[in-house]
Amino acid sequence: MHSFRTLAAALAVGVTALVGSAQAQVLNVVGPWEIAGIDPAQSGYVFSRLQVAETLVSVDPSGELVPALAETWSVSEDELTWRFTLRGDAVFHDGTPVTAAAAAASLRRAYEGVGVLTQLPIAEITHDGQDVVLRLDKPFAAVPAYLVNFSTIILAPTSFDESQRVTQIVGSGPYKVKKITPPLKLELENAGTWWGGQPGIDEVSYLAVGRGETRALMAESGEADLVFSMLPVSVERLKRNPRLDVKIATIPRTRILKVNAASPFFDEAEERRAVSLAIDRVGITSVILRNKQLAATQIFPPALGDWHADDLAPLTYDPEEARQLLAAAGWQPGSDGILEQDGRRFSVSLITYASWPELPPIATALQAQLRQVGIEVRVSVGNSSEIPSRHKDGTLEMGLISRLYSIVPDPVGTLLQDYSPGGSDWGSMGWANDEMVGLIDKLIATSAPEQRAPYQHRAVEILQQELPSIPVTWSELAIVANKRVTGVRVDPLEVNYGVAFIRWAD
């Protein structure tokens, strides 16, 4: 009996030690992003957010550019040559130093691929001593902001095979890849060579969990220490859990109604304004997103600083005024209440996609609200590629999309794409405004913030008056941390989650 008791006690201690040490070693991170191919243009954001690989330039939570692999940067007098001077102490995970030659090679590869660099007027990317040198064809003030994007992470030469395909991720961040099981799991360990010091926790395991409900359960069960992107319906419940800490950040992402301004339904600004007036944004945000602060009063959310104009008259809900504007534009109610103009019914299709789970319910809410002013909407939920595809062939009428304005931390990059004549996948369609073209040109060539401010303000004002795309709601990112850990930071620009600064709470 005695020996049995000793054995049982020893077993209990052993099991507790095992369980305890397993929990103490690995930081379990859960997020929705799958690792679909390891090319930086595809999954670079996973490696950048989890601090495996680094870019030349980074941002702080307020959106200010800060040094990363490049210590300083400067532009020549003629604004055609940018020099990024690398820090001397950065080392790749294979032990080789991060040289300007390696960084330039990595950027050249990104430039030939699909990432944001392809949008810059680059003539050549070379290196000179400790400097990575970008020569441009014409001045472009936002170059450093483009080098924050995840597709420009700097990888060691050993990451590529002869045909320049990425075969492994050899970066320079605090964590190195221990094992990747695509598309769901990524295991990391302390690289021990980071220029910024030692991370607080040696091992990190990232699991991609596509379903929001499952992610919430991972947080509640205590199996995950850090969970990203919670559904609005789960947030209230998680906030009540004493073991969890819910952090929320407003992110520069806006859900907008993309309208075809070349179609007879939306070719006049009054028609677009009427659609905007028919949208009950507070209703949508308080029911579907559970936070009415997210009702978009203009295209850029307050998180975008200078780009959010406080003095602008907000977008409001006024179905009566919407009806009047539509009547003035020649739309009269038909026998079934749907508006008609020259025998044409105001009946349009609204395409959206399920990559973001909140888009389909918002689309059906819009359908019901627009019906109130006599607009018939047919909602169709497809794949995200449907929008660009129907933009291209001109058959899109309305699309509900989620647009990110921090792909490059300077929204001028997005503005240049979205509101130039001809528009883009996620921007305007069939809309052109000469003043806007001029403003974007000026913004591209100007870097001093005080000189840019009036241009930015005017650009936002035009978007508010003309409504080439109709803002519906802003977005937030909910992060859940178990109270086991401390030092969790929220990065509204989602560039770097600062995993290296997280520590176990005592």
Next chain:
Amino acid sequence: MRRFLLSRLAQAGLVALVVGALSFVLMRALPGDAAMRIAAGRYGPDARIAEAAEKVRLELGLDRPWFVQFADWLGNLLSLNLGHSLVTGAPVLEELEVQLGASVWLAAAAVVLSLLLGPIIGVVAGLRPNGWSDRLGLAGSVMLRALPPFVLGLLLMLIFAIWLRWLPPAGFGSWRELVLPAFTLALGLAAVSSRVTRNAIASVTKAPYFTFARHKGLPEAVVVRRHGLRNAAIPVVSYLGVQAIYLVEGVVVVESIFAYPGIGHALVHAIVERDIPMVQGTALAMGLIFVAITALADGACLWLDPRLRRAS
């Protein structure tokens, strides 16, 4: 025996050809531009998809005529090469190795668990038809089979991961993560196999040879073991082959809920992203698993039932 194996091999070959051709045709018949879909799958919904799609089209030769692309796949298949994923760029065989392995573990665990649950409950119910154990079994089986796997999965997560905190709600890598998804599938399988067993046992107990065995004075346990189980096992085992369909379908749903990286999860993504080689590869793997399970079930029936052997 040789003829049995040869015919099954021929069947597998035919399945491979039909599944490959069918998934190729179906994927091409779907509306929408494949290059756009692939670009969206690769670079995510925030990227400049239209521009990326042009590069994808050139890179993958999607503008070649369909018969050239199909002949390519067929030629590769004959040399046991399934091509590369259009989205990740990795060889399909390499991706299948991980995913198929994960799914086989899950499916095997589910089948074993269901065999532990279903037939035992069925035997108990079948020996006393319309008794309370039979009625309870029926109620349980109807309830479990009526619940779709995603509801059952969430319920199990709530009970075992949130309330009891015994097991993780999702993930993979050790046996702990395997238990809940395997149970979700096993309960659905056992719900049906327990009823099949119950009916088989109930009809066996009414058979003349069973009555005779009792009359000649054998103890009840021996009667059941020697004359009951083997005869009743035949419909249960052959039904296992039919249940393979439920398994394949269940794996797709269950893997998505539990964030489990198997072929079901891969198939869903491949279809959404128009990754034709991956669709063909995963569908092929599922088809072959199906052939293997039915072959095993038929083999087991041959072993159980000497009459079949004599007939062939």
